[in-house]
Amino acid sequence: MHILVIGLNYQTASVIIRERLSFTKDSTETAIQTLRKKKSIQECVIVGTCNRTEIYCVVDQVNLGTTDVTDFLREWFGINEEEFEPFLYVKEDDEAIKHLFRVVCGLDSMVLGETQILGQVKESFNRSQGLKSTGTLFNRLFRQAIALAKRVHTETDISMNAVSVSYAAIELGKKIFSHIQHKTVVILGAGEMGELTGKHLVSQGVNQILVVNRTYDRAERLAEILKGTALEMGRLSSALVQADIVISSTGAKDYVIRKQEIQTLLQKRDKRPLYMIDMGVPRDIEPSVNQLNHVYLYNMDDLQGIVDENLSARKKEARKIEGMIEEERVAFQSWLGTLGVIPLIAALREKTQTMQEEAVRHIENKLPHLTDHEIQIIRKSFKVMVNQILHDPFIQMKELAGSSNQKEFISQLSSLFGLEENTQTSIPFPFRERSGSSQAGTRMLVDSIQ
Incomplete structure (x- = not known):
């Protein structure tokens, strides 16, 4: 089996491409179920954010898995492959594992x-x-990966002077307005990005916040958190007249604010500058708005210049984290290697159990006067003895299974215990049930090497 990640992000694709291949929250579950039906896909996770769309898969063949994922993207979004394939990156196995660790730690x-x-x-x-x-x-x-990211943010200073896309938007606003404390801010969209940006604004001393959202209840909830005012979507135009800063991050599929609307409103604004940051993917604000006088429109890609500032300390911490990531990658590969020995352990355990039962039956035949209680004592004694004998060999198997000569090691042990015909030496994904053994028993073996 192979681990595969296929995706695009802000480094490989512009916002125009990313918004065409972005999953909505409502559609992601159906997308996962659709992808999972592809023949080569054994496991899958879809990670979709404003800056990336990534599909993580466990596949039996890399080439077939890559084809299945690209076919899925083409079918799901209704886009020809040549329109998005040049922007995709494909990483497999070690590189895919490392990529996930870097992504979740914030290094990507x-x-x-x-x-x-x-x-x-x-x-x-x-x-x-x-x-x-x-x-x-x-x-x-x-x-x-999640545990590593938590440790990274606890043990390093990578998050000191916390910066995020929402924080970068505010830093850009400070370059337009030397003081933003007394400016009126309109937050369009009451989702996570709007909330994060709003909290940053409040921390900067902004106290005039208007929250506009299609669902008024959600606008009220966010306005309460930010100590602002909630407005219905129908009052967006009047809010834009008052606004100095507009932060937009909705889940709309089409533009929420268009050039013609802003052009009409400018007559009521008396040439006051209007700073607009479009954090939506797909974009919320028609790009041509930026052509208007006294209007400053920025999208997600424009924030890159801000986030590049003051990162020297973070880059230093990032080098430490790369070392932590490498340790975790090696640890995961070591664990992955031990999975190859599971069939061997299962076969050996099954063989010893058969031998135990044959020995008990032999004793019963030779000593027919034994009571059921006495037979149970004998059976339990055999079990304890065999488990004690196998304990150290099993530990050695797990340790040596992760070595570079794993196949040779498994082959030698199989031959030593006479298990050649009964033992599968491939990594068991998905787990195959052996004759006479239960799925629960297999799971116990997996749990024993966690």
Whole structure:
């Protein structure tokens, strides 16, 4: 089996391309279920944010898995492959594992070390797990990645002077307005990005915040958090007349604010500058708005210049984190290697259990006067003895299974214990049930090497 990640991000594709291949929250579950039906896909997780769309898969063949994922993207978004394939990156096995660790630690983000991606990856994993689209491999890998990210943010200074895309938007606003404390801010969209940006604004001393959202209840909830005022969508135009700063991050599929509307409103604004940051993917504000006098419009790509500032300390911490990532990658590969020995352990355990039962039956035949209680004592004694004998060999098997000569090691042990015909030496994804053994028993073996 192979681990595969196929995706695009702010480094490989412009916002125009990214918005065409962005999953909405409402559609992601159906997308996962559709992808999981592809023949080569054993496990899958879809990570979709403003800056990236990535599909993580466990596949039996890399080439077939890559084809299945690109076919899925083409079918799901209704886009010809030549329109998006040049912007895709494909990483497999070690590189895919390392990429996930870098992503969840914030090292692959537009803002180095940002913490928002951790929650987004965790949510994506939980969603796929809830849909039973993850199994033993991804359950282990994503939990390890999430734990690593938490440790990174605790043990390093990568998050000092916290910066995120929302914070970068405010820093850009400060370059237009020397003081933003007394400016009126309109937050369009009451989602996570709007809330994060609003909290940053409040921390900067802004106290005039208007929250506009299609669902008024959500606008009220966010306005209460920010100590602002909630407005219905129908009052957006009047809010734009008052606004100095507009932060837009909705889930709309089309423009929410158009050039013609802003052009009409400018007559009522008396040439006051209007700073607009479009954080939506797809974009919320018609790009041609930026052509208007006294209007300054920026989108997600424009924030890159801001996030590049003052990152020297974070880059230093990032080098430490790369070392931590490498340790975790090696640890995961070591664990992955031990999975190859599971069939061997299962076969040996099954063989010893058969031998135990044959020995007990032999004793019963030779000593027919034994009571059921006495037979149970004998059976239990045999079991304890065999478990004690196998304990150290099993530990050695698990340790040596992760070595570079794993196949030779497994072959020698199989031959030593006479298990050649009964033992599968491939990594068991998905787990195959052996004759006479239960899925629960296999799971116990997996749990024993966690």
